[in-house]
Amino acid sequence: xxxxxTLDAKRYTLTIGWLYPELMSTYGDRGxxxxxxxxxxxxxxxxxxxxxxLGFNPNDLxxxxxLFMGGAQDxxxxxxxxxxxxxxxxxxxxxDDEIPGLYICGAYQFLGKYYKEANGSVINGLxxxxxxxxxxxxxxxxxxxxxxxxxxDNKIIVGFExxxxxxxxxxxxxxxxxxxxxFGNNGIDKTEGAVYKNTFGxxxxxxxxxxxxxxxxxxxxxxxxxxxxxxINLSPLNDSLETKARQSIAKRLKIDL
Amino acid sequence: MNFLxxxxxxxxxxxxxxxxxxxxxxxxxxxALSLNSNFIRDILKTNDxxxxxxxIAGTNGKTTTGKLIQTILEKSGKRVFQxxxxxxxxxxxxxxxxxxxxSTGKIDKNFAIFEIDENTLPLILKxxxxxxxxIILNLFRDQLDRYGEINTIAKKWGDATRxxxxxxxxxxxxxxxxxxxxxxxxxxxxxxxFGIDSKNKTEKRQHASDSTYCPNCGGKLIYNSIYFSHLxxxxxxxCKYARPEKRFSKFTYYPLSGMYNEYNANxxxxxxxxxxxxxxxxxxxxxxxxxAFGRQEKIKIRxxxxxxxxxxxxxxxxxxxxxxxxxxxxxxxxxxNDRIPDGKDVSWIWDVDFEEFLTNFSNITIxxxxxxxMALRLKYINSSKFKNEKLKIKNSLKIENLKLxxxxxxxxxxxxxxxxxxxxxxxxILPTYSAMLEVRxxxxxxxxx
Numbered sequence: 001x002x003x004x005x006t007l008d009a010k011r012y013t014l015t016i017g018w019l020y021p022e023l024m025s026t027y028g029d030r031g032x033x034x035x036x037x038x039x040x041x042x043x044x045x046x047x048x049x050x051x052x053x054l055g056f057n058p059n060d061l062x063x064x065x066x067l068f069m070g071g072a073q074d075x076x077x078x079x080x081x082x083x084x085x086x087x088x089x090x091x092x093x094x095x096d097d098e099i100p101g102l103y104i105c106g107a108y109q110f111l112g113k114y115y116k117e118a119n120g121s122v123i124n125g126l127x128x129x130x131x132x133x134x135x136x137x138x139x140x141x142x143x144x145x146x147x148x149x150x151x152x153d154n155k156i157i158v159g160f161e162x163x164x165x166x167x168x169x170x171x172x173x174x175x176x177x178x179x180x181x182x183f184g185n186n187g188i189d190k191t192e193g194a195v196y197k198n199t200f201g202x203x204x205x206x207x208x209x210x211x212x213x214x215x216x217x218x219x220x221x222x223x224x225x226x227x228x229x230x231x232i233n234l235s236p237l238n239d240s241l242e243t244k245a246r247q248s249i250a251k252r253l254k255i256d257l
Numbered sequence: 258m259n260f261l262x263x264x265x266x267x268x269x270x271x272x273x274x275x276x277x278x279x280x281x282x283x284x285x286x287x288x289a290l291s292l293n294s295n296f297i298r299d300i301l302k303t304n305d306x307x308x309x310x311x312x313i314a315g316t317n318g319k320t321t322t323g324k325l326i327q328t329i330l331e332k333s334g335k336r337v338f339q340x341x342x343x344x345x346x347x348x349x350x351x352x353x354x355x356x357x358x359x360s361t362g363k364i365d366k367n368f369a370i371f372e373i374d375e376n377t378l379p380l381i382l383k384x385x386x387x388x389x390x391x392i393i394l395n396l397f398r399d400q401l402d403r404y405g406e407i408n409t410i411a412k413k414w415g416d417a418t419r420x421x422x423x424x425x426x427x428x429x430x431x432x433x434x435x436x437x438x439x440x441x442x443x444x445x446x447x448x449x450x451f452g453i454d455s456k457n458k459t460e461k462r463q464h465a466s467d468s469t470y471c472p473n474c475g476g477k478l479i480y481n482s483i484y485f486s487h488l489x490x491x492x493x494x495x496c497k498y499a500r501p502e503k504r505f506s507k508f509t510y511y512p513l514s515g516m517y518n519e520y521n522a523n524x525x526x527x528x529x530x531x532x533x534x535x536x537x538x539x540x541x542x543x544x545x546x547x548x549a550f551g552r553q554e555k556i557k558i559r560x561x562x563x564x565x566x567x568x569x570x571x572x573x574x575x576x577x578x579x580x581x582x583x584x585x586x587x588x589x590x591x592x593x594n595d596r597i598p599d600g601k602d603v604s605w606i607w608d609v610d611f612e613e614f615l616t617n618f619s620n621i622t623i624x625x626x627x628x629x630x631m632a633l634r635l636k637y638i639n640s641s642k643f644k645n646e647k648l649k650i651k652n653s654l655k656i657e658n659l660k661l662x663x664x665x666x667x668x669x670x671x672x673x674x675x676x677x678x679x680x681x682x683x684x685x686i687l688p689t690y691s692a693m694l695e696v697r698x699x700x701x702x703x704x705x706x
Contacts, residue, residue: 074408
């Protein structure tokens with residue numbers, strides 16, 4: 001029998017897998033982990049953060065209910081790519097099994113088929129998401145700035161993007177949203193990020209979750225529903241400060257929320 | 258031609274000072290360089306045999322180190338000039354040449370100290386063929402939207418310093434792996450190292466540590482001890498490349514608080530020792546040292562003490578917090594801006610370890626263009642010490658016993674924060690760069706740049 005649990009019962013636990021916290025955390029992306037953790041704890045959901053650093057055991061990965069990976073510098077991404085390719089099958093299976101995850105910038109690109117560097121050489125991706133990324137070359141500028149997108153559920157997402165690569169989506173993934181301000185995936189087709197099952201890829205730093213708590217809560221909800229195999233309603237939190245932070249940047253970019 | 262450029266430049270400087278538009282530390286140079294791109298090279302060449310050049314680079318500490326060196330050199334009877342703190346692009350350097358030269362381009366000084374922006378170091382090395390000294394302090398993540406990633410900068414610096422000749426003395430931070438590495442493949446250049454002897458040894462790695470992989474082979478670095486960020490006693494497990502053994506790391510007196518200022522002072526003292534300035538002269542000048550603007554600068558308002566500590570990137574913010582906690586700070590004003598000199602991306606505040614320090618303060622005021630981002634960061638303080646379930650937010654946020662006030666208007670925020678500070682205590686202001694200039698303008702009624 002299925003129950004529609006309310007979250008007063010403090011029996012929920014979530015294991016959040018943080019992929020490469022040492023190497024892939026250059027742009028304040030750990031704020032996303034902090035945000036997920038706090039928003040669970042404020043609701044009485046017990047959280048364990050599993051740090052999956054270089055050389056981690058794939059079994060540790062499969063124990064996770066929610067995955068996160070941030071962006072990093074090129075040198076570090078290469079080290080990580082080598083390591084993660086070895087665990088590709090475990091990760092692919094989890095993504096296909098609808099284990100929720102959030103992948104930022106370099107991590108997002110890496111989930112795709114390939115990354116073509118500015119000098120033309122091609123780095124293989126994990127080939128988990130139907131997308132690819134190309135850096136058009138040193139004469140093209142990086143796509144940098146505040147960014148606002150309208151998600152498919154009509155909610156506004158704000159963040160900051162900073163990427164040289166341009167990502168193009170295939171037909172098996174959907175964008176997270178439509179770009180209202182900024183460049184998005186490639187500066188051309190107005191798409192931002194990608195969604196496949198419960199896996200979300202995006203270029204947005206900021207970090208993305210604290211200022212967009214609806215997205216944080218969506219990830220938490222999906223993870224709990226997957227883990228407990230039943231519908232979950234998260235108790236609401238006071239997000240007035242989050243809203244204020246989102247509004248103040250939207251206002252400056254002359255966007256009505 | 259250059260005669261005319263100097264004349265125009267000097268006029269611009271006098272005009273902008275007269276009208277209180279700043280002190281003309283970038284525009285004159287900008288004009289001169291746009292009319293003669295070789296302006297810096299020309300002027301330095303005119304003064305080649307008398308004027309020694311000192312370049313100072315690094316993410317944090319350039320202005321303070323420059324001022325320390327200037328103070329020591331002047332005490333030992335030398336005539337010195339320096340580009341204005343923060344005016345550290347080519348236009349700022351050109352402006353300082355205009356200000357300090359006669360109309361024929363002659364500079365009647367012994368030393369020119371130039372603090373150099375990270376991206377400008379390769380450019381200035383094309384203009385100043387063989388600087389007498391290059392001091393490189395550190396390399397931390399900072400304004401990724403503007404500078405790019407630190408490996409990119411490290412590579413640029415490596416390429417730019419590779420052609421240096423024996424005329425140059427390199428003074429490098431041995432405790433920063435990427436900085437020490439600059440010397441590994443250099444031949445014929447005189448290299449000296451500095452570092453610190455930290456009492457604060459820890460093996461715990463700070464979150465915002467950057468260069469923890471070997472710059473030589475890419476292997477993982479191991480640390481006997483970490484002082485802060487990625488600075489410490491490091492060694493590569495793989496290729497055995499390790500911190501240079503011989504380094505200058507201890508002096509009898511330091512004028513400013515904080516480990517980061519021991520680095521700045523040791524760099525300056527090592528420079529002085531290389532120039533045969535004796536210890537007692539060094540010590541006397543350090544005792545009379547007054548901090549550069551916004552770098553632990555003390556200002557009095559309405560009989561209350563205010564101390565400003567520029568906090569511009571994760572490491573700089575962490576070390577400001579550590580320093581004021583050691584000074585028993587209770588009252589703090591944090592100002593976060595996101596203008597070009599601050600970096601437009603404020604994500605970095607999530608890499609600052611507020612968790613470690615915040616419980617020590619009783620009053621925190623937050624202001625700046627991105628005050629709500631900063632407030633949000635503090636709301637999400639991730640520590641077992643804070644059980645902030647019952648947050649009340651009405652433009653003021655209470656986290657346990659911590660009172661937090663958000664005030665968008667900086668002038669009001671300064672007034673509010675100083676009101677809350679009792680007479681015998683100090684208000685510590687931690688601003689980003691443009692915020693620091695604004696705060697100073699409010700406190701002193703004078704504009705700097």
